[in-house]
Amino acid sequence: MPLTGRTFRAVLFDNDGTLVDSMPAAARAWVQWADEHDVPRSALEGIAGMPAAAIIAKVAPGVEPVAALARIEELELRDTADVVALPGAVEAVEATRDRCAIVTSATGDLAAARLSAAGIPTPTRLVTADDITRGKPDPEPFLIAARLLGVEPDQCLVVEDAPNGLTAARAAGCATLALTTSHTAHELDADLVVASLADVVFESTSAGLRVRVVEPS
Template sequence: MPSPLGPLDGRPFAAVVFDMDGTLIDSTAVVVRSWIRWAQEHDVDPRRLQGFHGVPAAAIVAELLPGPRHQDALRRITELELADTDGIEVLPGAAEALAALAPAHSAIATSCTAPLAAARIEASGLKAPEVLVTADDVERGKPHPDPFLLASRRLGVDPAHCLVVEDAPGGLAAARAAGCATLAVVTTTPREELGDAADAVVTDLSHVVFSRTGGGVLVSPAPPGSR
């Protein structure tokens, strides 16, 4: 019977780079509340917010409100998101995945700014890896490859030997552009929208097990009944 992980099963990786929101933590309600309020305050049709999941806030604001209103609008969404962390939770399997890869075989590459990433990590209680790449660290965020290229460089590994775990098409595109292998989780995006963009797709991180061997990091299907 074919493995649900396809070409990823049994392939050794030097490290794993995780997206944060929607991959390791559930912040969907917070994100929706903040951006809906922002849209209402700035006379932006909330329907225009669709399709931006995983894109840095600065790029979203620049697309929706170019020109002289940009800086004030960006400052406002930053305020709203930093002020609202109620209900953020660690997603299934996320803590176990990071623990299995600690201390030096994983990183987070997020479209959040550094202050927002810190606030959400603290609110979730997640024990984050030492390498954390945020929107403040790169000139171009996802869907450009820069976040994953920087994460792999800070880990000291070749991007071609990295596995990226993502929940959004834009993040998967960024990982592919960086030359990384990709594993998608179906936490915020329908499976049919992820299949062609990823090497493999699973429901969430509780469906896989990460292990470290002499040859590197392996990802395998979780045993039946373990979830």
């Protein structure tokens, strides 16, 4: 069934690249950390959507991980000046707030800082790197979010911008809506691909949530 013809009991939003534009700030932090540890900047390509611990293990397996995580978080927490809400993000969260969760690879402190900087209301349910043992592309983060909301994964719509997140969502059994905010459409395998959350409207019905594509004016 086409995505726009379905009704969902919950929407699970990724954060970075989906609700907030934190890419410039995150890139500055990771490049600084990479330079500090003589990690080639090219090694940071394709890391979108991965938890920080997984990135460190991938690009610098010889670096002490606890200290590396602390340093990365320090750099990211103090650099939120240009973190902003992406188009349609505030409206999407407000429209689904009682039936949504944010599922992010960032830590709880960093997620809260970025949501606050972007002016996005924080839902009651927030799944972060602090809550999981296996990050995206593993389905665990979305399975935890569905459980917290008291719904089955196949009743959830995941909104993502990165291939790793979409892989995790499909593995969890969720429907997928992809945004081309950080990747091109041909890189995103999803039930529906749009440019941003400004291109869809979430409608609440007695049966649940429906998503409608905004027609060009």
